[in-house]
Amino acid sequence: MSIDTGDTAWVLISAALVLFMTPGLAFFYGGMVRSRHVLGMLMQNIFSMGIISVLWSAIGYSIAFGGEGSLVGDFSHVFLADTDGVSGSIPTIAFVAFQMMFAVITPALITGATADRLKFGAYAVLISVWALLVYFPVARWVWNENGWIFSMGALDFAGGAAIHINAGVAALAVVLVIGNRIGHGSEPMPPHNLPYTVLGTGILWFGWIGFNAGSALAANGVAAQAVVNTHLAAAAGMLGWLLVERRSAGHATTLGAASGAVAGLVAITPCAGFVGGASPLIIGGIAGVLCYLALGLKSKFNFDDSLDVIAVHLVGGIIGTILLGLFADTSVNEGGADGLLYGGGTELLIDQTVAAVAVMAYSFVITYIIAKVIDATMGLRVEETAERTGLDQSQHAESAYQA
Amino acid sequence: MKLITAIIKPFKLDEVKDALKAIGVTGMTVTEVRGFGRQGGHTETYRGAEYKIDFVPKVSLDVVVDDSVVSDVVEAIASAASSEKIGDGKIWVTDVERLVRIRTGEEGPQAV
Numbered sequence: 001m002s003i004d005t006g007d008t009a010w011v012l013i014s015a016a017l018v019l020f021m022t023p024g025l026a027f028f029y030g031g032m033v034r035s036r037h038v039l040g041m042l043m044q045n046i047f048s049m050g051i052i053s054v055l056w057s058a059i060g061y062s063i064a065f066g067g068e069g070s071l072v073g074d075f076s077h078v079f080l081a082d083t084d085g086v087s088g089s090i091p092t093i094a095f096v097a098f099q100m101m102f103a104v105i106t107p108a109l110i111t112g113a114t115a116d117r118l119k120f121g122a123y124a125v126l127i128s129v130w131a132l133l134v135y136f137p138v139a140r141w142v143w144n145e146n147g148w149i150f151s152m153g154a155l156d157f158a159g160g161a162a163i164h165i166n167a168g169v170a171a172l173a174v175v176l177v178i179g180n181r182i183g184h185g186s187e188p189m190p191p192h193n194l195p196y197t198v199l200g201t202g203i204l205w206f207g208w209i210g211f212n213a214g215s216a217l218a219a220n221g222v223a224a225q226a227v228v229n230t231h232l233a234a235a236a237g238m239l240g241w242l243l244v245e246r247r248s249a250g251h252a253t254t255l256g257a258a259s260g261a262v263a264g265l266v267a268i269t270p271c272a273g274f275v276g277g278a279s280p281l282i283i284g285g286i287a288g289v290l291c292y293l294a295l296g297l298k299s300k301f302n303f304d305d306s307l308d309v310i311a312v313h314l315v316g317g318i319i320g321t322i323l324l325g326l327f328a329d330t331s332v333n334e335g336g337a338d339g340l341l342y343g344g345g346t347e348l349l350i351d352q353t354v355a356a357v358a359v360m361a362y363s364f365v366i367t368y369i370i371a372k373v374i375d376a377t378m379g380l381r382v383e384e385t386a387e388r389t390g391l392d393q394s395q396h397a398e399s400a401y402q403a
Numbered sequence: 404m405k406l407i408t409a410i411i412k413p414f415k416l417d418e419v420k421d422a423l424k425a426i427g428v429t430g431m432t433v434t435e436v437r438g439f440g441r442q443g444g445h446t447e448t449y450r451g452a453e454y455k456i457d458f459v460p461k462v463s464l465d466v467v468v469d470d471s472v473v474s475d476v477v478e479a480i481a482s483a484a485s486s487e488k489i490g491d492g493k494i495w496v497t498d499v500e501r502l503v504r505i506r507t508g509e510e511g512p513q514a515v
Contacts, residue, residue, distance in 0.1 A: 188455065188456070189454075190454050190456070191449060245451065249451050249453075253449070253450075292451070296451070
């Protein structure tokens with residue numbers, strides 16, 4: 001097939017949109033931490049743009065998309081060898097660029113759970129090893145035509161399982177190893193700058209258009225449907241969250257609006273190019289409500305998922321991945337499948353469930369082992385005085401705000 | 404000479420400043436502070452978790468004046484800063500042992 005310039009242009013623009021999400025995530029999270037840790041948070045996020053991009057070009061792309069293995073790729077594209085061909089209707093190297101931005105943001109999602117206490121050096125090792133052992137293989141399972149989840153027939157348009165379930169359950173594993181923040185549950189830890197969080201939400205929402213609609217890998221009707229689905233799910237997610245928050249806590253909050261929109265965006269991610277009509281409103285609305293209710297899990301089980309990565313990304317990712325088994329519609333995308341509510345029976349629902357459970361199990365176990373090994377060797381967590389002083393000074397010898 | 408210190412509600416600062424200028428006070432120092440008194444704090448809610456915020460933002464105002472105008476200044480601050488609600492703040496007066504204007508070296512009431 002020859003290169004289509006319209007398709008190529010859209011994928012290249014989408015790569016830039018997805019790249020922008022990582023600094024957006026940095027500010028989304030950065031606003032929620034206390035002021036003495038904000039640079040630590042921003043740094044962990046933008047550092048992913050550095051280290052993971054290098055790893056992606058060195059070996060990540062090859063593990064995820066090289067060769068014919070169903071579990072891992074080969075070394076045929078190490079340092080981007082042999083990437084001058086055509087994939088579908090776009091240059092292979094455009095696909096490499098687009099997928100690179102996904103690889104960058106996925107490990108960065110974890111940083112919200114470990115806020116204020118993860119040592120920088122340990123973080124660098126953690127996300128590097130995690131990318132190599134968890135993200136690159138899982139991306140292959142889900143998106144490469146040889147990957148076992150892809151071959152099984154499960155659908156993941158832009159990364160409900162590969163990204164949000166994967167990073168969300170990894171966050172849980174790391175939190176269980178690193179422990180709670182000093183003062184968790186006894187000291188108030190209010191967000192230091194919610195305007196940053198709202199700004200970050202806007203950037204994420206904007207970038208998510210490229211994340212989801214770019215995943216069509218073409219400038220066509222499926223991409224346009226994904227734009228609309230993405231936006232509507234964010235909108236419905238915001239409303240769902242605010243409704244239940246207003247009823248149970250008394251106020252519709254700014255942080256709630258931001259969080260609900262992100263919950264809707266997470267849930268629509270696997271579904272973006274496979275559903276239509278009112279489905280994005282239902283999926284986003286359900287995610288807004290259930291992700292809010294999932295906030296209570298961390299106090300119930302006493303794990304300090306500081307910025308609610310599990311409630312938003314893990315739970316939101318599961319909701320989207322499973323609901324796709326109900327709402328998928330081949331009249332929207334003939335390359336997809338029909339869900340239970342569109343005459344497809346239970347087959348897709350079962351495949352979606354298997355995909356979700358498999359990614360959860362693999363990611364949790366491997367991430368837990370990686371975190372344990374790092375903790376036993378170099379230490380995962382900063383010293384107590386460093387945590388009290390703040391990551392900004394203790395890890396980076398800087399202050400975000402000069403007096 | 405006396406040092407008059409007033410803790411007031413931040414939004415009352417401009418009214419207090421204008422009232423003091425109107426009675427001839429020529430300078431003051433303002434600091435943003437946090438604290439609590441009988442007003443106590445308030446609660447804030449983030450993602451369903453309620454936090455009790457004990458320290459409330461206030462403005463602290465320092466004015467050094469001649470003994471003869473102390474009552475006028477205290478009254479001016481009290482009336483301008485009052486909203487007749489809890490949390491309006493406090494005013495206290497302390498003796499100033501020595502006062503120096505750095506530029507001229509003047510001391511005492513001339514330096515006010």
